[in-house]
Amino acid sequence: GLEKEFPMSLEEYRRYGRQMIVEGTGGVEGQVKLRNARILVVGAGGLGCPVLPYLAGAGVGQIGIVDNDVVDTSNLHRQVLHDSTKVGMLKCESAKQVLNKLNPHVTVVTYPLRLDGSNAFEIFQGYDYVLDCTDTPLARYLISDVAVNLGMTVVSASGLGTEGQLTILNFCNVGPCYRCFYPKPPSPNAVSSCQEGGVIGPCIGLVGTMMAVETLKLILGIYTAKNFQPFLKAYSGFPDQTLRTFKMRGRQDSCECSGKNPTVTREAIESGEINYSVFCGSRDYNVC
Amino acid sequence: GLEKEFPMSLEEYRRYGRQMIVEGTGGVEGQVKLRNARILVVGAGGLGCPVLPYLAGAGVGQIGIVDNDVVDTSNLHRQVLHDSTKVGMLKCESAKQVLNKLNPHVTVVTYPLRLDGSNAFEIFQGYDYVLDCTDTPLARYLISDVAVNLGMTVVSASGLGTEGQLTILNFCNVGPCYRCFYPKPPSPNAVSSCQEGGVIGPCIGLVGTMMAVETLKLILGIYTAKNFQPFLKAYSGFPDQTLRTFKMRGRQDSCECSGKNPTVTREAIESGEINYSVFCGSRDYNVC
Amino acid sequence: MVKVKVEFMGGLDVIFNKQRMHQVLIDGGEVTIKDLIDYIVAEMISNKNDIGVFVENGTIRPGILTLINDADWELEGGEEYVLEDGDIISFTSTLHGG
Amino acid sequence: MVKVKVEFMGGLDVIFNKQRMHQVLIDGGEVTIKDLIDYIVAEMISNKNDIGVFVENGTIRPGILTLINDADWELEGGEEYVLEDGDIISFTSTLHGG
Ligand SMILES: [Zn+2]
Ligand SMILES: [Zn+2]
Numbered sequence: 001g002l003e004k005e006f007p008m009s010l011e012e013y014r015r016y017g018r019q020m021i022v023e024g025t026g027g028v029e030g031q032v033k034l035r036n037a038r039i040l041v042v043g044a045g046g047l048g049c050p051v052l053p054y055l056a057g058a059g060v061g062q063i064g065i066v067d068n069d070v071v072d073t074s075n076l077h078r079q080v081l082h083d084s085t086k087v088g089m090l091k092c093e094s095a096k097q098v099l100n101k102l103n104p105h106v107t108v109v110t111y112p113l114r115l116d117g118s119n120a121f122e123i124f125q126g127y128d129y130v131l132d133c134t135d136t137p138l139a140r141y142l143i144s145d146v147a148v149n150l151g152m153t154v155v156s157a158s159g160l161g162t163e164g165q166l167t168i169l170n171f172c173n174v175g176p177c178y179r180c181f182y183p184k185p186p187s188p189n190a191v192s193s194c195q196e197g198g199v200i201g202p203c204i205g206l207v208g209t210m211m212a213v214e215t216l217k218l219i220l221g222i223y224t225a226k227n228f229q230p231f232l233k234a235y236s237g238f239p240d241q242t243l244r245t246f247k248m249r250g251r252q253d254s255c256e257c258s259g260k261n262p263t264v265t266r267e268a269i270e271s272g273e274i275n276y277s278v279f280c281g282s283r284d285y286n287v288c
Numbered sequence: 289g290l291e292k293e294f295p296m297s298l299e300e301y302r303r304y305g306r307q308m309i310v311e312g313t314g315g316v317e318g319q320v321k322l323r324n325a326r327i328l329v330v331g332a333g334g335l336g337c338p339v340l341p342y343l344a345g346a347g348v349g350q351i352g353i354v355d356n357d358v359v360d361t362s363n364l365h366r367q368v369l370h371d372s373t374k375v376g377m378l379k380c381e382s383a384k385q386v387l388n389k390l391n392p393h394v395t396v397v398t399y400p401l402r403l404d405g406s407n408a409f410e411i412f413q414g415y416d417y418v419l420d421c422t423d424t425p426l427a428r429y430l431i432s433d434v435a436v437n438l439g440m441t442v443v444s445a446s447g448l449g450t451e452g453q454l455t456i457l458n459f460c461n462v463g464p465c466y467r468c469f470y471p472k473p474p475s476p477n478a479v480s481s482c483q484e485g486g487v488i489g490p491c492i493g494l495v496g497t498m499m500a501v502e503t504l505k506l507i508l509g510i511y512t513a514k515n516f517q518p519f520l521k522a523y524s525g526f527p528d529q530t531l532r533t534f535k536m537r538g539r540q541d542s543c544e545c546s547g548k549n550p551t552v553t554r555e556a557i558e559s560g561e562i563n564y565s566v567f568c569g570s571r572d573y574n575v576c
Numbered sequence: 577m578v579k580v581k582v583e584f585m586g587g588l589d590v591i592f593n594k595q596r597m598h599q600v601l602i603d604g605g606e607v608t609i610k611d612l613i614d615y616i617v618a619e620m621i622s623n624k625n626d627i628g629v630f631v632e633n634g635t636i637r638p639g640i641l642t643l644i645n646d647a648d649w650e651l652e653g654g655e656e657y658v659l660e661d662g663d664i665i666s667f668t669s670t671l672h673g674g
Numbered sequence: 675m676v677k678v679k680v681e682f683m684g685g686l687d688v689i690f691n692k693q694r695m696h697q698v699l700i701d702g703g704e705v706t707i708k709d710l711i712d713y714i715v716a717e718m719i720s721n722k723n724d725i726g727v728f729v730e731n732g733t734i735r736p737g738i739l740t741l742i743n744d745a746d747w748e749l750e751g752g753e754e755y756v757l758e759d760g761d762i763i764s765f766t767s768t769l770h771g772g
């Protein structure tokens with residue numbers, strides 16, 4: 001029918017034409033993949049701020065944003081999707097306003113809540129990929145655990161000071177998960193937040209932008225079960241800008257979540273049997 | 289006096305605190321350097337869109353934006369500082385609106401004109417550093433030539449498809465200039481624009497974000513005449529994200545602009561004796 | 577004797593005089609990563625209060641990744657890997673900010 | 675005979691069957707980069723109409739950078755540099771988009 005011949009509107013052809021002609025994006029077929037994709041972004045802070053507009057600009061069909069924090073002046077040097085007129089507004093709502101204006105074709109859904117074991121499954125289930133743009137080990141374990149139990153791939157990144165790290169977790173249910181890399185959590189006192197350690201805006205911004213590139217590659221099928229190799233990318237901004245790629249271990253049979261005898265099951269997470277606060281220690285992490 | 293004891297307002301301390309505590313930024317002293325800095329950004333497109341908010345967020349005192357083009361729907365996948373409600377508006381004005389809301393402490397000056405040999409000197413003279421976010425060889429030669437004649441350092445970058453390049457030109461009047469690298473212009477038919485070749489939004493965005501990092505490093509004095517080594521960074525986004533650093537030639541004695549017997553002088557540029565259109569060939573480059 | 581480069585990233589350089597890359601020479605026949613870790617604790621951490629930032633219960637602290645020539649040490653035999661001249665051994669603290 | 679890797683970036687791979695990295699073996703005693711360029715033109719560009727994208731007036735076309743093991747060939751003697759086994763020779767087209 002007509003939809004098969006013209007799967008997109010003229011306005012969409014005009015809007016996405018300059019990316020559709022790039023080798024590797026798959027043209028119209030790739031653009032339809034992007035439109036059908038539903039991406040959940042957890043955290044609209046230093047990483048989320050560049051990720052969100054690039055995904056919206058590219059024409060990702062649905063973007064969910066989980067964040068219960070509000071815009072603060074002290075964030076604005078790095079959280080440049082927000083602005084001074086929005087101080088006190090929920091970050092997810094602030095981001096939604098910007099994305100709606102950038103690209104009205106994209107559906108933006110906001111979740112102004114703190115992700116936990118009892119609400120994560122319901123939220124995640126409506127999405128194809130999850131992006132971990134959070135700032136605590138607790139959230140990182142939770143997101144990975146839920147994603148493994150739901151069979152979802154995670155793009156996970158972090159940064160502090162002038163450095164950043166990025167990886168893909170549970171790729172296609174065969175790649176390693178967060179617990180494969182980190183079976184034991186770090187001691188709470190060894191963890192620095194952006195609040196304490198500080199961070200350079202465009203350094204964390206670069207890592208967020210890399211997350212957007214990885215997400216487009218996942219949606220467009222650049223990664224396959226055949227070519228995917230577990231990795232961790234390490235970016236450093238000062239004194240020289242470098243990006244290193246480390247070859248990482250595969251999925252671990254011994255992993256408590258993705259291994260042969262998992263104990264980190266959906267039931268254990270939802271019931272609260274897995275207590276993330278106790279697991280990661282009691283220190284109060286500042287939001288970053 | 290008071291200003292020496294408290295060189296910044298409480299609001300500024302609050303706004304910039306999380307970057308001031310990062311090792312290498314120089315704390316209050318570094319923040320004052322940022323406030324005193326005047327940065328000229330030529331081009332508010334795919335590279336300028338991430339550069340501008342990170343410089344404004346960081347507290348750069350004055351940002352000039354040169355761009356005579358207007359926002360178009362076909363740019364929005366990569367030019368995510370603008371939005372659909374601003375189609376038809378000058379990009380420099382659109383950007384100014386966003387930056388003013390992000391950080392009211394920053395003075396934003398717009399130049400809605402096409403840079404040429406007759407207007408460039410006057411504009412450049414009010415700034416400390418120039419960022420080349422343009423999209424044609426013509427503009428790249430012009431910006432480098434003017435900067436060399438004024439003794440200014442240039443952060444220069446470009447991108448196409450899923451790749452990008454970044455370099456620093458005329459560093460401290462001892463580093464190589466664009467003509468040192470490229471004494472002869474490419475034949476017009478060998479040059480692809482984003483219009484023809486296409487570009488992935490976050491790939492060009494990543495290169496722009498790298499420009500912001502380089503600019504902060506210049507302002508903060510991370511680069512010195514002693515430690516600076518000419519380089520060109522090459523980013524590739526697909527299929528794997530990589531960043532390579534190439535060690536480049538130094539300033540060339542034979543260079544027509546920065547060499548021993550320069551013919552590309554201010555007078556020659558301003559008078560039109562150096563005809564950039566003829567030099568680069570007559571093809572009409574589409575704006576990107 | 578073996579000669580390797582040892583690198584500290586992700587903020588770990590703070591406990592090594594803020595220097596990221598170090599040349600290290602260790603005497604002995606077969607020198608393992610375990611030996612290197614012992615050497616680092618004994619010879620390279622200037623403030624002994626910082627030792628807990630690097631090791632815990634006799635091995636690398638949870639949250640620190642160890643890389644042998646840019647590959648996860650789990651792929652290379654872990655603590656028992658025998659160092660070769662020219663190896664680059666990297667330790668990076670996992671970042672959590674966002 | 676010398677065995678090197680040859681790499682095409684910045685879109686140049688388009689004229690080499692979209693393959694960025696190539697293993698190249700060249701016969702002869704002292705093989706220079708100039709010889710390599712001649713070899714590439716003669717043996718590796720499948721469509722002869724594409725030769726002008728790579729060379730112009732007998733040398734690399736203006737706008738293409740040549741790197742020897744990640745260093746500008748101007749630092750290494752340019753066209754006269756003698757290839758060694760294991761060298762990586764990169765050619766990258768200069769990008770102009772923004
Ligand atoms: Zn696992
Ligand atoms: Zn020059």
